[in-house]
Each structure stands twice: as structure tokens, then as C-alpha cells.
Amino acid sequence: MARAVSPRRKLMNTTFAWAIGLLIFFPILWTILTSFKTEAQAIASPPIFLGFDWTLENYSVVMERSNYGRFLWNSIIIAGGSTILGCIIAVPAAWSMAFVPSKRTKDILLWMLSTKMLPAVGVLYPIYLLFIQMGLLDSRAGLVIVLMLINLPIIIWMLYTYFKEIPGEILEAARMDGAGLKEELLYVLTPMAIPGIASTLLLNFILAWNEAFWTLNLTAAKAAPLTAFIASYSSPEGLFFAKLSAASTMAIAPILILGWFSQKQLVRGLTFGAVK
Amino acid sequence: MSLKSTLGAATALALITASGAFADGHSKTITIATVNNGDMIRMQGYTDNFTEATGIAVEWVTLEENVLRQRVTTDITTKGGQFDIMTIGMYETPIWGANGWLVPLDDLSAEYDVGDILPAMAGGLSHEGTLFAAPFYGESSMIMYRTDLMEAAGMEMPDAPTWEFIAEAAAAMTDRDNEINGICLRGKAGWGEGGAFITAMSNSFGARWFDEDWNAQFDTEQWANTLNFYKSMMDASGPAGYATNGFNENLNLFQQGKCGMWIDATVAASFVTNPDDSTVADSVGFALAPDTGLGKRSNWLWAWALGIPAGTEQEAEAKQFIEWATSKDYIELVAANEGWANVPPGARTSLYENPEYQKVPFAKMTLDSILSADPTDSTVEPSPYVGIQFAAIPEFAGIATEVSQEFSAAYAGQQTVEEALAKAQAITNEAMEAAGYR
Numbered sequence: 001m002a003r004a005v006s007p008r009r010k011l012m013n014t015t016f017a018w019a020i021g022l023l024i025f026f027p028i029l030w031t032i033l034t035s036f037k038t039e040a041q042a043i044a045s046p047p048i049f050l051g052f053d054w055t056l057e058n059y060s061v062v063m064e065r066s067n068y069g070r071f072l073w074n075s076i077i078i079a080g081g082s083t084i085l086g087c088i089i090a091v092p093a094a095w096s097m098a099f100v101p102s103k104r105t106k107d108i109l110l111w112m113l114s115t116k117m118l119p120a121v122g123v124l125y126p127i128y129l130l131f132i133q134m135g136l137l138d139s140r141a142g143l144v145i146v147l148m149l150i151n152l153p154i155i156i157w158m159l160y161t162y163f164k165e166i167p168g169e170i171l172e173a174a175r176m177d178g179a180g181l182k183e184e185l186l187y188v189l190t191p192m193a194i195p196g197i198a199s200t201l202l203l204n205f206i207l208a209w210n211e212a213f214w215t216l217n218l219t220a221a222k223a224a225p226l227t228a229f230i231a232s233y234s235s236p237e238g239l240f241f242a243k244l245s246a247a248s249t250m251a252i253a254p255i256l257i258l259g260w261f262s263q264k265q266l267v268r269g270l271t272f273g274a275v276k
Numbered sequence: 277m278s279l280k281s282t283l284g285a286a287t288a289l290a291l292i293t294a295s296g297a298f299a300d301g302h303s304k305t306i307t308i309a310t311v312n313n314g315d316m317i318r319m320q321g322y323t324d325n326f327t328e329a330t331g332i333a334v335e336w337v338t339l340e341e342n343v344l345r346q347r348v349t350t351d352i353t354t355k356g357g358q359f360d361i362m363t364i365g366m367y368e369t370p371i372w373g374a375n376g377w378l379v380p381l382d383d384l385s386a387e388y389d390v391g392d393i394l395p396a397m398a399g400g401l402s403h404e405g406t407l408f409a410a411p412f413y414g415e416s417s418m419i420m421y422r423t424d425l426m427e428a429a430g431m432e433m434p435d436a437p438t439w440e441f442i443a444e445a446a447a448a449m450t451d452r453d454n455e456i457n458g459i460c461l462r463g464k465a466g467w468g469e470g471g472a473f474i475t476a477m478s479n480s481f482g483a484r485w486f487d488e489d490w491n492a493q494f495d496t497e498q499w500a501n502t503l504n505f506y507k508s509m510m511d512a513s514g515p516a517g518y519a520t521n522g523f524n525e526n527l528n529l530f531q532q533g534k535c536g537m538w539i540d541a542t543v544a545a546s547f548v549t550n551p552d553d554s555t556v557a558d559s560v561g562f563a564l565a566p567d568t569g570l571g572k573r574s575n576w577l578w579a580w581a582l583g584i585p586a587g588t589e590q591e592a593e594a595k596q597f598i599e600w601a602t603s604k605d606y607i608e609l610v611a612a613n614e615g616w617a618n619v620p621p622g623a624r625t626s627l628y629e630n631p632e633y634q635k636v637p638f639a640k641m642t643l644d645s646i647l648s649a650d651p652t653d654s655t656v657e658p659s660p661y662v663g664i665q666f667a668a669i670p671e672f673a674g675i676a677t678e679v680s681q682e683f684s685a686a687y688a689g690q691q692t693v694e695e696a697l698a699k700a701q702a703i704t705n706e707a708m709e710a711a712g713y714r
Binding site: 043217228237240 | 307309311312313314317320321335336337338339340341342343346347350351354355356357358359468522523524527528531532534541543544547552553
């Protein structure tokens with residue numbers, strides 16, 4: 001039974017939640033607003049919030065100078081490819097760890113997580129040399145593999161946690177009814193785990209989209225995604241904040257839109273268990 | 277759909293999307309790594325002229341300066357072959373040239389007129405007399421000051437002031453009520469930010485990084501004088517939070533009319549005198565970087581230059597591009613389209629002999645600043661290194677970044693100047709010992 005909440009308390013909670021939400025969103029909002037200012041307005045002191053002459057000039061300059069479509073396409077391919085490959089490997093791995101654990105399952109899970117603690121720059125040279133040998137430098141295939149490997153521990157952990165909440169008895173019952181491994185995974189486990197799988201994939205897609213170490217260090221002209229697009233507008237000598245903001249807005253827009261439309265699934269998958 | 281076919285389809289989709297690259301219509305394409313500086317961006321806009329003339333297409337990889345350094349260093353040391361031309365500075369060029377990582381530019385055409393490159397620039401981009409990168413634009417540092425505020429303070433800026441005069445003028449120009457700081461200087465940690473400034477400043481106070489046996493010199497009176505002078509002047513007349521200010525932060529303050537003086541890169545002159553961006557464009561004067569009468573000024577020397585990594589398969593095409601981009605013709609192309617104030621400065625002698633360019637207000641002071649900087653003789657007492665705001669040894673960037681962090685902590689009041697210098701001495705000696713210099 002739901003606890004009764006007074007209207008005053010409800011108003012306070014709502015106001016507090018909105019305040020926190022706005023605080024978190026403010027840097028993005030400021031970036032978007034700055035992208036419509038002139039360079040002089042972008043650095044004005046005191047800062048101008050809304051009272052400026054809105055201009056699309058920065059977007060026009062960015063579109064003229066950079067091939068945005070190519071960066072965007074690379075981001076979609078790299079984030080999408082690494083997510084799909086990661087899912088193909090992670091679902092069976094998480095299933096086996098959740099339902100047929102061995103003595104070493106916990107150790108393997110912890111070991112996988114420990115790989116996330118290694119600073120990326122520590123393995124830059126070995127990975128770079130491997131990529132040279134394999135001809136994967138500046139290729140989308142190379143980045144798909146690297147980003148998949150980087151995010152794999154998170155995907156497996158999330159799916160493992162999610163699968164663990166599914167009672168083993170349900171799968172046993174399916175087996176008693178004659179379901180094989182294929183039917184068990186496809187018709188029993190997957191439908192129950194779809195919200196969890198979807199939110200895991202979405203999160204992985206966002207992580208891969210935003211990854212800015214390997215995507216900058218392993219690409220040059222052909223496979224560079226939107227992170228490289230943003231980096232190309234950062235200047236050590238010169239104030240080009242409005243153009244940088246326009247580039248940033250263009251880079252985050254697709255993922256913001258995706259997040260906006262899928263927020264319900266994302267929140268549901270991250271906060272609810274498999275069995276409700 | 278069966279599980280097997282579902283997995284198969286997903287794998288195929290992943291592999292298909294992952295493979296392939298964008299085809300290019302040109303038979304020859306060179307890839308150039310560069311920084312997002314105004315002159316570099318302008319050059320990208322004229323790339324079509326080069327492609328039309330030669331049939332060689334150009335792919336640009338533009339990165340933030342620190343990312344670019346890491347990226348090109350990784351590539352050149354592993355022979356990754358990702359770039360046919362790299363934009364590098366005066367620090368990397370002689371070191372990489374000595375290691376055989378760069379193609380010598382010793383066979384440039386007669387029309388290119390390599391002898392026209394300013395001697396200071398050619399010297400800084402060479403190793404044992406061989407040029408390894410061609411300067412696209414060069415810079416020194418100088419004083420940019422507000423002529424109206426200086427006049428209101430009842431003072432007159434000499435062409436070659438002393439630090440004592442600068443401190444006095446800064447105090448006189450400071451007006452806290454109106455948010456005007458007498459002087460803005462870099463304090464931000466980083467060997468290329470505050471580290472570069474304080475090293476160049478220390479030269480004028482008679483300090484040096486190393487003695488002739490590569491012993492650190494931070495325990496000397498000259499370094500104590502440098503840091504104490506800097507800190508007391510900035511505490512009295514500098515902006516709040518100066519310990520975290522770099523080039524861009526100070527440019528912003530100056531353009532907003534909040535600095536009486538700013539000592540920084542000569543390339544900033546075109547920004548602060550541009551009425552579109554600067555609120556004080558009409559009242560900016562220039563002077564040489566200050567000294568203390570010891571024979572060395574506190575200006576530095578830097579060039580963004582184009583070099584070819586050894587092992588590139590497109591060496592001839594890369595050389596063609598470098599000859600085009602750093603030529604006299606390119607300067608004239610930019611001048612014809614965008615005016616003389618926008619041509620890449622500081623690289624060629626002929627530019628400063630051009631009567632049209634001499635009309636640009638900051639041209640003379642830029643040239644005088646460049647000519648007064650000598651990377652081979654930057655310190656009052658003899659030193660074993662080449663470089664003014666850096667020592668051209670591979671270990672310097674790492675050491676100077678750590679040292680500048682200690683200095684910034686002292687500026688911010690987190691430790692005393694004496695503590696910062698003691699730490700700098702220990703850090704430097706330890707690193708030099710580990711590297712086998714001592």
C-alpha cells in the first residue's frame with residue numbers, strides 16, 4: 001500500500017527534484033545557448049543568459065569547415081557495432097554465470113571488473129602497436145573491437161545482476177516442459193529480461209558514443225567519430241567558445257534525443273528487477 | 277527466427293557496419309595533423325587551391341594542442357604511419373630530428389627560398405644545421421597594454437621597459453572598484469602555459485634551469501627573485517585566481533577591458549586589435565617584453581611548423597604541400613583575400629620588408645621581439661640546453677609540468693615560494709638523475 005504524502009511534502013519533493021535536474025542539465029543548456037551567440041557574446045562578462053541576438057552563424061561555420069555527416073556516421077557505426085558485438089558475447093556469458101555458476105564465477109566477475117581500474121593510457125602503446133600489426137589503425141572495425149572490450153565487463157555485470165533476479169525454477173519448469181537451451185534462452189529468459197537487456201544496451205551505446213580516449217588516439221581522418229569532431233574545435237590560442245559550443249551541441253544532439261525518447265525504458269530497466 | 281540465425285544476423289550486421297572506409301575520389305591523399313589555431317584553420321580553407329594545382333587531396337585531422345602532442349608522439353614513436361605531415365613546435369622538432377623521426381627538409385626548391393626563413397626560426401627548427409620542419413607561423417612574446425589607462429596613470433610605456441617599471445605601472449593602473457587589473461600574466465600549471473611564461477621571465481632575472489653539468493638551479497637567488505617578484509606583483513595588481521589563468525583566460529580579460537597590461541604571445545596582437553572581438557581594440561599599444569638590465573629579455577620564441585614523419589609513403593606529396601603552405605605565395609594569397617593583418621606572421625624575412633605589412637600596427641614590435649630571442653643563448657649564465665621557454669630535451673615536458681604545478685600552488689597560496697622552489701629542485705634533480713644526465 002502506497003504511503004500517503006501531504007501536498008506540501010509533494011510540492012517540496014517536486015521542487016527539489018526539478019532543482020537537482022536543472023543543476024545537472026545546466027552545463028548542457030549553457031552550451032546550447034552559447035552556440036547561438038557571437039564569439040564576443042560568448043565571453044561577455046557578466047555572462048549573457050538570454051538577452052542576446054540569436055545567430056546560426058556558428059552552426060554555419062562548423063558545417064562549412066567540417067564533414068559532420070561523416071563524424072556522425074562513424075559514431076553511429078562504432079557505438080552501434082560495439083554494442084551489438086558486446087551483447088552477442090555478454091548475454092551467454094551472463095546467463096552461464098547466473099544459472100550455471102562454477103567455483104570461480106565470483107572471481108571471474110571481480111577480475112573482469114578490475115580491468116576497468118587500469119588507466120587507459122597505461123596500455124595505449126601495446127594496443128597501438130597491435131593495431132599497427134593488424135592494420136586496424138584509423139578503422140571503425142578496430143574501434144568497435146576496443147570499445148566492445150572496454151564495455152564488456154559492465155554489460156556482463158549488469159546482465160548478470162539482472163539474470164540473477166530471475167528465479168531458476170522458471171527455467172527449470174521450462175526444461176521439464178521439454179525446452180532446450182535455445183528455447184530456454186529465446187522464449188523464456190529473453191522475454192523476461194528484455195527491459196534489462198534494453199537498458200544495458202542503451203547505456204553501453206551511450207558510453208561508447210561518449211568515449212574520448214581511444215576514439216581520439218586510434219583514429220585519424222577516416223574513422224574519427226564525434227568526439228574527434230568536438231576536439232577539433234578546442235583551441236589553445238584563441239577564443240572560439242561559440243563555435244566549440246555549436247560543435248558540442250551537434251555532437252550530443254543525437255544521443256540526447258535517443259535518451260529523451262528511451263528514458264522510460266532506461267529508468268525502468270535500471271531501477272526495476274526482472275520479476276515484478 | 278532461430279537463435280542461430282538471430283546471432284548470425286547480428287554478427288554480420290556488426291561486422292558490416294564496422295568494416296569499410298570512405299572512398300576518396302583523388303588518387304593521392306595526404307593526411308595532416310594540426311591544431312585549431314586561427315592561422316591553421318585559415319589554411320584549411322585554402323586547401324582547394326593546393327588540390328587544384330597539384331591534384332593531391334588533403335585530409336585534415338584537427339586536434340586540441342595537448343591531444344595533438346600525445347597523438348603525433350605516439351604515432352611517430354611507433355611508426356604508425358597515420359600522418360604524412362605533422363604540425364609540431366620548436367620543442368619537438370630538434371629532438372625528433374636528432375632521433376631520425378623526421379624527414380630532413382634539405383632539398384626544398386630554389387623558388388621556395390629557404391634562406392628567407394627568419395634565422396631564429398630556422399635555427400630553432402633545425403638539428404645540427406639541418407632543417408626538419410618549415411615554420412608556418414612564428415611568435416615571440418611582448419607587452420600589450422592599454423594606452424588610455426597608461427595615460428590616465430600619468431605614465432609612458434618605453435619601447436623596452438624593465439620589470440621594475442612594469443610593476444610600478446601595474447600598481448598605478450589597477451582599479452579594483454572598476455574591475456581593472458594592472459597586469460594579467462599566465463599562472464596556469466603546464467609546461468606550455470604558466471611554465472613557459474615563468475621560464476622566459478626567469479631568463480631576464482639571470483636564472484636558468486640547469487648549470488652546465490645538468491644540475492637543477494631552483495635553489496639559487498635568481499629563481500627566488502623571479503618567483504617572489506612575480507607573486508608580489510600579481511598579488512598586488514593581478515586578477516583574482518591568476519594561478520589558473522592561461523592564454524585564453526587572459527585574452528578574455530584583456531578583450532573585456534579588465535587588464536592594463538598583458539605579456540603574452542605576439543599572435544594575440546591580432547585578436548586584441550580586432551574590433552569584432554575586443555572592446556579595447558582602439559587603445560592597445562605594444563612594447564618589448566621587460567628585462568632587469570642583465571642583458572636578457574623575458575620574451576620567448578615559438579613556431580608552429582610542418583614536419584614530415586620518416587617512413588611516410590607520400591614524402592614527395594608532403595613536401596609539395598609544405599612548400600605551398602609555407603611559401604611567399606601563400607602569404608600573398610591570404611593577404612589578397614583577407615588583408616595583411618591576417619597573414620601568418622613570424623616566419624619569413626620578406627614579410628617584414630613588405631611596405632604593406634609594415635603598416636600593420638603590431639608588425640614592427642613582433643619582428644623586434646622575434647629578433648631579440650635567441651634559443652641558443654637564452655640565459656645570462658651559460659646553460660647546456662637550447663630553448664628559451666623550454667629546454668629542448670625529451671624529459672623537459674614531464675619535469676616542467678610537475679614544476680609548474682608546484683609554482684601554481686605557490687601562486688594560489690597553498691604553499692610558500694620557498695617550498696615550491698625546494699620541491700622543484702628535488703623533482704628536477706631526481707628526474708635528471710633517473711634519465712642519466714647526472
